Amino acid sequence: MARSPLILAASATAALPRTAITRVSILTENAGGRFDTALARTDDGRELVVRMPAGDDDGADLAAEARALHALTPGVRALLPFAVPEVAGESGSGAQRVLVVGHIDGYRIDPAHLPKGPGYAPAIGAALAAVHALPVSIVRTDGLPVRSADQTRDDVRRLLDRADATGRVSDGLMLRWRRALEVDDLWRFEAAVVLGGATSSSILLTDDDDGVPHVVGLLDWAGLNVGDPAVDLRWLASAPLATDDVYAGYASGAERSPDPLLRERARLYAELEFARWLVHGHDAGEADVVADAVALLDALAEGVRGDHIVPDSRSDIDDALALVESVPPLSAPGSVDTSMQTDAYDPEALSLYLSAERDRAAAAEALADALAADQDPDAETGALSFAPPAPSSTDEFSSPEPGATEPIDLDGWTETPGTAPGLAHAGAAEQANVSPAAAHGDGALPGWARHDEPALRNGDVDTDHDDTDHDDEEDAARASRAALRRWGVSGDGA
Numbered sequence: 250m251a252r253s254p255l256i257l258a259a260s261a262t263a264a265l266p267r268t269a270i271t272r273v274s275i276l277t278e279n280a281g282g283r284f285d286t287a288l289a290r291t292d293d294g295r296e297l298v299v300r301m302p303a304g305d306d307d308g309a310d311l312a313a314e315a316r317a318l319h320a321l322t323p324g325v326r327a328l329l330p331f332a333v334p335e336v337a338g339e340s341g342s343g344a345q346r347v348l349v350v351g352h353i354d355g356y357r358i359d360p361a362h363l364p365k366g367p368g369y370a371p372a373i374g375a376a377l378a379a380v381h382a383l384p385v386s387i388v389r390t391d392g393l394p395v396r397s398a399d400q401t402r403d404d405v406r407r408l409l410d411r412a413d414a415t416g417r418v419s420d421g422l423m424l425r426w427r428r429a430l431e432v433d434d435l436w437r438f439e440a441a442v443v444l445g446g447a448t449s450s451s452i453l454l455t456d457d458d459d460g461v462p463h464v465v466g467l468l469d470w471a472g473l474n475v476g477d478p479a480v481d482l483r484w485l486a487s488a489p490l491a492t493d494d495v496y497a498g499y500a501s502g503a504e505r506s507p508d509p510l511l512r513e514r515a516r517l518y519a520e521l522e523f524a525r526w527l528v529h530g531h532d533a534g535e536a537d538v539v540a541d542a543v544a545l546l547d548a549l550a551e552g553v554r555g556d557h558i559v560p561d562s563r564s565d566i567d568d569a570l571a572l573v574e575s576v577p578p579l580s581a582p583g584s585v586d587t588s589m590q591t592d593a594y595d596p597e598a599l600s601l602y603l604s605a606e607r608d609r610a611a612a613a614e615a616l617a618d619a620l621a622a623d624q625d626p627d628a629e630t631g632a633l634s635f636a637p638p639a640p641s642s643t644d645e646f647s648s649p650e651p652g653a654t655e656p657i658d659l660d661g662w663t664e665t666p667g668t669a670p671g672l673a674h675a676g677a678a679e680q681a682n683v684s685p686a687a688a689h690g691d692g693a694l695p696g697w698a699r700h701d702e703p704a705l706r707n708g709d710v711d712t713d714h715d716d717t718d719h720d721d722e723e724d725a726a727r728a729s730r731a732a733l734r735r736w737g738v739s740g741d742g743a
Contacts, residue, residue, distance in 0.1 A: 252301060254287040257273065257300075257301060258287060258289055258299065260299070260340075260341075260345075261289055261347060263340045263347065264337075264340040265337060265338045266338075268292070270289045270290070270291055271291065271292050274287065275288075282303060283304075284301065284302055285300065286298060286299065286300045296351075296354075297349050298350050298351070298352050299347065299348075300347070300350075301347055302344055302346060303344075304344055307344075308342065308343045308345075311471070313471040313472070314348065314469075314471040315339050316393070317470040317472075318350065318470055319391070320387055320388070320390075320391040320393065320473065321333050322387070325384075325387050328383060329380070330376075330379055331464045332353050332467075334350035334351055334352075334470075335350060335351045353453055353465060354453075354465070355453030355455045355465045356453065357454070358449050358450065360484050360487040360488040363449050363490070363491040363495075364490065365491045365493070366494060368461065368462050369449075369454065372464050373495055375464070376452055376502075377447065377478075377482065378499045378504070379502060380442060380481070381442060382503070383441075383442040385440070385475045393475075394476070395440075395474065395475040395476075396474065396476040401440075405517075411528045412527055415528065415539075417527060417539065417542070417543050417546070419546065421554065422546060422550040425553065426517070426520070428557065435510050435514060435559055438477060438478070438510075438511070438514070439508070441475065441478045442473070442475055443473075443477065443478055444473060445471070445481070446469075446483075448484040477514060477518075479508075479511050479512075482511065483515045483516075483518035483519040486516065487519075496511075510559065513559050516558060517558050520549060523542055523546050526538065527539060527542035527543065
């Protein structure tokens with residue numbers, strides 16, 4: 250049975266020595282029947298909120314509220330752009346605990362009635378972002394709960410095991426949750442100071458002279474801890490119209506690095522509230538609670554059929570990476586793109602990035618094909634053949650002897666019919682660091698003849714080279730000396 254305002258006022262006098270209460274009235278706190286609440290006015294003009302728990306379990310929540318409010322020192326409160334209730338007094342324990350805090354004037358909006366668009370939704374999102382930006386030391390110093398990302402993931406795993414053990418959760422829904430649990434990226438988040446379950450009704454608003462709403466206060470600090478920021482946004486499942494605007498306000502007021510899967514985790518936590526309700530009813534042996542939870546879970550399973558908490562886009566990423574890897578490496582000037590060197594990226598930005606990568610890969614592949622078409626057959630088959638350029642006359646390794654390494658002038662020469670150009674002979678001559686002309690001793694390529702001289706036929710004798718032994722010895726000596734000079738060895742054997 251709820252306590253009357255007079256009883257609450259009488260209980261408050263124990264928490265406020267030497268303070269007289271002059272007026273008291275009922276105050277609706279929208280606390281789900283967990284607390285009896287009254288608004289009291291003191292003889293010194295203060296307006297105070299008096300609360301007492303409806304049961305022993307609720308007494309623990311009221312004690313946690315008092316502990317959290319004490320942890321919010323004046324320095325911490327100065328970091329917030331809105332007011333936080335201050336503890337005026339407290340007494341008792343368990344179901345008889347009394348907590349008296351200062352009253353903050355303002356109105357609240359139930360999540361189901363939160364409208365979309367500018368105004369309320371962005372203001373609430375920005376207020377939650379301000380809480381998440383608080384230094385975690387305020388929680389650690391006062392010994393409040395601290396949960397890392399891994400610990401949060403383990404908590405979810407244990408809840409799923411307990412819910413599965415009841416045998417009342419459908420296989421499809423359990424598979425959906427366990428699949429999300431195994432997505433590592435979903436659990437890579439930065440822990441922050443969180444309220445542990447705030448809703449839009451925890452935030453007090455008021456309108457300025459122009460009718461624009463802004464946040465003036467925030468209630469419900471009992472769950473203060475360090476944990477997953479998505480916990481404070483799970484209530485958005487009850488405000489589907491305003492979800493995008495709340496997240497927009499949250500992003501604009503955030504001082505932390507973006508969390509790409511914040512919305513997905515918030516959605517998961519909202520669904521797991523049904524599993525938590527089922528576990529509570531099962532452990533307490535309350536058949537009506539279990540029946541209610543099962544009905545909610547069945548409706549949820551039907552509504553999310555074929556859907557996933559985290560969309561499976563791995564195939565798109567794999568296809569893009571495979572396409573990039575298939576492009577031959579090209580060296581091109583330009584700055585290096587580091588847009589994806591972050592473990593922090595937007596899903597829409599990722600989609601645009603993959604599209605750009607596909608276009609870039611296609612252009613690179615087309616360029617590679619064009620380059621391959623201009624190469625000789627050996628290059629197309631992967632066999633690269635090239636000859637080093639002939640040393641110029643100013644090269645430090647060039648031969649001082651005329652004609653030893655000078656370029657060949659083919660002007661005035663034509664290919665002799667029935668003979669193939671002497672490419673093989675020319676390559677051998679280049680390996681010996683002598684020109685093809687010097688290798689043949691007559692300054693001409695085999696298979697080539699001067700326009701003004703008759704080509705030698707089979708059986709003809711070149712009378713200009715009768716003294717072949719002497720000339721061959723001199724040519725061989727010159728070739729040897731040129732090769733030695735090419736490799737830095739003097740011709741005298743030094």
